[in-house]
Amino acid sequence: MKFWRLIFANLFRKKVRLILTVGSFAIALVLFTFLAVVRSAFNRGIEIAGADRLVVVDRVGLMNLMPISYADKIAAIPGVKAVTHDHWFGGVYQDEKNFFPQFVIDAENHRKVYPEFMVPDGQWNNFAKDRQGAIAGAKLAERFHWKVGDRIPIKTTLYGGATWEFNLDGIYHTEKPDGDQGQFWLQWKYFDENVPSVIKSTAGWYIIKLNNPDDAARVAKAIDEKFANSPHETKTETESAFAGYFAKQFGNIQFLIMTIGGVVFFTLLLVTGNTMAISVRERTSELGVLKAIGLTDRSVLFLVLAESLAIAFFGGVLGLALALVMIPGISGAITGLLPPLLLSKPMLSFGLGFALFVGAASGLLPGIGAMRMRVVNALRRV
Amino acid sequence: MVRVDGSGNSQGLIRARGLNKTYSRGGEKIQVLQGLNLDVDKGDFVAFMGPSGSGKTTLLNLLGGLDVPSAGSITVAGDEITHMSGSKLTQWRARHVGFIFQMYNLIPVLTAYQNVELPLLLTKLSRSERRKHVETALAVVGLTDRMHHYPRQLSGGQEQRVTIARAIVSDPTFLLCDEPTGDLDRKSADEIMALIEELVGKYGKTVLMVTHDPLVAARAHTTLHLEKGVLVEGKTPREGVFAGGAA
Numbered sequence: 001m002k003f004w005r006l007i008f009a010n011l012f013r014k015k016v017r018l019i020l021t022v023g024s025f026a027i028a029l030v031l032f033t034f035l036a037v038v039r040s041a042f043n044r045g046i047e048i049a050g051a052d053r054l055v056v057v058d059r060v061g062l063m064n065l066m067p068i069s070y071a072d073k074i075a076a077i078p079g080v081k082a083v084t085h086d087h088w089f090g091g092v093y094q095d096e097k098n099f100f101p102q103f104v105i106d107a108e109n110h111r112k113v114y115p116e117f118m119v120p121d122g123q124w125n126n127f128a129k130d131r132q133g134a135i136a137g138a139k140l141a142e143r144f145h146w147k148v149g150d151r152i153p154i155k156t157t158l159y160g161g162a163t164w165e166f167n168l169d170g171i172y173h174t175e176k177p178d179g180d181q182g183q184f185w186l187q188w189k190y191f192d193e194n195v196p197s198v199i200k201s202t203a204g205w206y207i208i209k210l211n212n213p214d215d216a217a218r219v220a221k222a223i224d225e226k227f228a229n230s231p232h233e234t235k236t237e238t239e240s241a242f243a244g245y246f247a248k249q250f251g252n253i254q255f256l257i258m259t260i261g262g263v264v265f266f267t268l269l270l271v272t273g274n275t276m277a278i279s280v281r282e283r284t285s286e287l288g289v290l291k292a293i294g295l296t297d298r299s300v301l302f303l304v305l306a307e308s309l310a311i312a313f314f315g316g317v318l319g320l321a322l323a324l325v326m327i328p329g330i331s332g333a334i335t336g337l338l339p340p341l342l343l344s345k346p347m348l349s350f351g352l353g354f355a356l357f358v359g360a361a362s363g364l365l366p367g368i369g370a371m372r373m374r375v376v377n378a379l380r381r382v
Numbered sequence: 383m384v385r386v387d388g389s390g391n392s393q394g395l396i397r398a399r400g401l402n403k404t405y406s407r408g409g410e411k412i413q414v415l416q417g418l419n420l421d422v423d424k425g426d427f428v429a430f431m432g433p434s435g436s437g438k439t440t441l442l443n444l445l446g447g448l449d450v451p452s453a454g455s456i457t458v459a460g461d462e463i464t465h466m467s468g469s470k471l472t473q474w475r476a477r478h479v480g481f482i483f484q485m486y487n488l489i490p491v492l493t494a495y496q497n498v499e500l501p502l503l504l505t506k507l508s509r510s511e512r513r514k515h516v517e518t519a520l521a522v523v524g525l526t527d528r529m530h531h532y533p534r535q536l537s538g539g540q541e542q543r544v545t546i547a548r549a550i551v552s553d554p555t556f557l558l559c560d561e562p563t564g565d566l567d568r569k570s571a572d573e574i575m576a577l578i579e580e581l582v583g584k585y586g587k588t589v590l591m592v593t594h595d596p597l598v599a600a601r602a603h604t605t606l607h608l609e610k611g612v613l614v615e616g617k618t619p620r621e622g623v624f625a626g627g628a629a
């Protein structure tokens with residue numbers, strides 16, 4: 001493109017304006033990517049949910065516990081490959097603000113249902129043998145600088161307020177780097193021995209692995225029918241529906257994120273659209289001269305679009321670079337509250353695409369104006 | 383030979399026949415040109431004079447393919463431009479017309495060199511060929527030593543010389559100048575006129591120029607007056623000087 005010099009020179013014509021416009025793009029992009037990572041963090045549970053897993057909860061609500069005897073009854077239903085159960089421990093490590101999810105797991109079956117959480121066999125065997133054993137996700141261990149062999153005190157808030165001590169026997173990883181590596185697992189047997197009697201022999205929820213995901217509806221129905229008219233009726237859903245239920249708790253946040261994103265988009269569009277309109281208007285006579293010299297209307301449109309796209313590109317890249325630097329920091333500051341905030345490659349390309357789209361859209365109207373402008377009128381305005 | 387009576391033969395370079403231009407402003411029609419005829423040969427140097435609002439700029443715009451007449455035809459070097467489509471006309475302008483306007487109309491963010499190079503960017507010339515042409519054009523206008531200066535670093539006369547270099551760099555068929563000295567002091571105006579005379583005399587350019595200044599018009603071979611929408615051949619230039627006074 002032989003006109004690059006002109007485009008480039010036009011870009012730097014008003015330096016303050018250029019800085020402000022590129023800056024608005026950069027800030028908007030930081031905000032935009034931040035919103036996108038938060039949103040994806042909320043949705044990640046749904047995305048990574050196994051299609052071949054069902055979750056069984058008490059029909060009355062998640063806080064109601066079910067008898068542990070359900071495990072065998074569920075395992076007997078055709079199509080069920082494995083059953084395990086979880087409890088929410090809800091303890092505090094050192095300080096309230098060190099929140100992370102702690103699950104009371106069933107060491108015998110957990111691995112059969114959750115193969116994506118990988119623990120070396122040696123560590124797993126130590127854990128299974130150790131009543132006070134615990135396993136932590138790699139990110140969690142990294143956060144508190146835990147090593148295998150450390151003793152970890154956790155104060156319960158739900159089960160009598162005592163401080164329980166655990167031995168860290170293993171660290172789990174996930175296949176995908178963006179998997180949830182922030183959980184803390186303890187043994188159900190140890191839990192069961194130490195909780196008040198009303199909680200003994202219970203499970204918070206059951207997780208079922210199916211032989212075939214196509215059986216999900218049938219197996220769910222069979223489970224719920226089996227426990228119908230009992231003191232603890234059940235509600236069985238696919239894991240993604242279950243995760244979606246959690247995500248829905250944040251439904252308003254999702255809406256908020258989309259709204260803020262929309263506002264960012266339109267503000268940016270108006271700001272850059274206005275800037276481009278002003279710079280085209282300032283250059284009316286120059287554009288007239290260029291047309292007189294022989295630039296086609298389409299080339300003039302191209303000049304304007306190239307300029308707004310260049311602004312969008314530089315601002316976008318700057319914003320994404322800032323986001324790349326800032327998001328791990330923010331993510332670190334809010335660990336535990338949300339799954340890790342990850343700026344993925346598709347998100348980066350989407351962000352750049354977003355910037356370029358706004359760039360093109362904001363250059364389009366002024367560009368068409370410049371294209372339609374008649375030379376004689378443009379020159380008369382000198 | 384310049385004629386305004388429509389009697390020129392088809393050998394001429396520029397031939398306008400029965401040109402009409404009507405503007406409508408708020409429902410009211412203003413007839414600016416009314417059946418104007420003009421014949422200009424290659425190498426002619428014509429000055430157009432006339433009171434403000436008589437349609438001089440309008441005529442130049444039509445001849446340069448910047449605007450289309452309401453009626454009539456314009457033929458340049460055998461091509462009838464009045465029926466060309468928009469993009470055809472744009473291409474034709476790039477090939478055949480060099481424009482020099484009153485305000486210098488340089489792109490302020492480009493150097494003199496880059497401004498002069500602009501028309502060549504539309505051609506297939508290579509970088510080094512473009513360089514040769516630009517340097518030649520700048521040498522003709524005597525600004526070789528200023529080629530890397532920006533317009534704001536140049537005087538008005540120098541800026542206008544850059545405009546002239548830009549107009550001649552692609553070796554157009556003819557040059558159109560709309561009050562090329564309108565914004566300049568006497569001395570700079572004289573220099574610009576000497577340059578335009580040189581383009582005509584030495585390089586054989588065809589120049590059509592609008593001016594309010596009888597001294598400037600006196601430099602042309604022929605002065606034509608726009609009166610009531612048509613061109614009339616001048617009283618002698620000398621008369622004009624004393625009748626109109628210097629601007």
Ligand SMILES: Nc1ncnc2c1ncn2[C@@H]1O[C@H](COP(=O)(O)OP(=O)(O)OP(=O)(O)O)[C@@H](O)[C@H]1O
Nearest residue numbers: 405406407412414433434435436437438439440441
């Ligand atoms: N786009 C337009 N719309 C309406 N009227 C116009 C337009 N362009 C020119 N005119 C009118 O046409 C007439 C001729 O204008 P033109 O600019 O050709 O005059 P001129 O001889 O060049 O004047 P000057 O010496 O002041 O430059 C004027 O009355 C002008 O107001």
Ligand SMILES: [Mg+2]
Nearest residue numbers: 438439440560
């Ligand atoms: Mg005029």
